[in-house]
Amino acid sequence: MDEVDSAIVHHLQLDGRLSNRALAEKLGIAPSTCLERTRLLHRRGIIQGYRAQVSLRALNRPVQAMVATQIRPLRREVVAAFEKSVTQLPEVVSVYTMAGSDDFLVHVTAQDIDHLHAFLLDHFTERREIISFRTSIIYQHLTNPVLGPLPPTADQRT
């Protein structure tokens, strides 16, 4: 993980479809070298994959909410089962498993408020292990375009 690898990662975070040639040129290395480097980054699990970013509005899912959830008992199987099943619901964007008074934050999307309500009634009110949940509407979700050229100290190494 030298600075060339960091640069590859960084550029691909900004544009996941950057061509290998263009990337090589930006870095001043040969395309074949760049390709091999990038392959290794995949193999090592540093680059985990690529995703298209899609407008939730265009997908007819303009309403977003965060659902702070508590479950009991907090046993390993119960936690894992909750995470797994919830992550797979199409309305769920992501699940944060947390320390603190809330066990999870579940980021959900819906067509409108009615569908959000219906979703919660169907999938949260129903579940036995959920002992409480609080829903907060998300007005806006901004994402860091870069995820950092790594903070100055955190660089170097393997």
Added chain:
Amino acid sequence: MDEVDSAIVHHLQLDGRLSNRALAEKLGIAPSTCLERTRLLHRRGIIQGYRAQVSLRALNRPVQAMVATQIRPLRREVVAAFEKSVTQLPEVVSVYTMAGSDDFLVHVTAQDIDHLHAFLLDHFTERREIISFRTSIIYQHLTNPVLGPLPPTADQRT
């Protein structure tokens, strides 16, 4: 936005580097057609871009936290300035602007607990407009691999 477009979006969400040919084959259409469709999805803003997904661990950022933040006054300029500056910090993954008692949830990453603490002291304790913040460690962050083949009702239309 017919079912072919939906399928394109869906496949590219799963694998943002799927080749145009492979995609066309999956859908049973000609590559040239597929290319034109995909271009239109970009032009219409439905596909907003592509990103490599990178292991935070590999980037030496294994610690994650959610910072529930309140600012005052809740004036448009103050809110916008907070969102903008915070989003650009390299430790910040994303910012949720919320309804409810917390104004924002800020998802941050750090090398370790010490760096997290330093980050908060430097960027949260300092700021005048921040009247309170609560930090919760994130044990795990799971993401829906698909973001849904759209819930049955939410489909069709432009």
Added chain:
DNA sequence: GTGATCCGCCGAATTTAATTCGGCGCGTTC
């Protein structure tokens, strides 16, 4: 009902990119 028009899809041709692979240079080892 019929003809003109428009739109999207197709496939061949061309341009561009990905991938492979043999060889070279440098740093390390013994």
Added chain:
DNA sequence: GAACGCGCCGAATTAAATTCGGCGGATCAC
């Protein structure tokens, strides 16, 4: 100081992206 290993390079090959002319099928006017 010679042998080895590793990573980089660039030419050659394979595959993909892109362009573009033409072919329906649907729509609309008359």
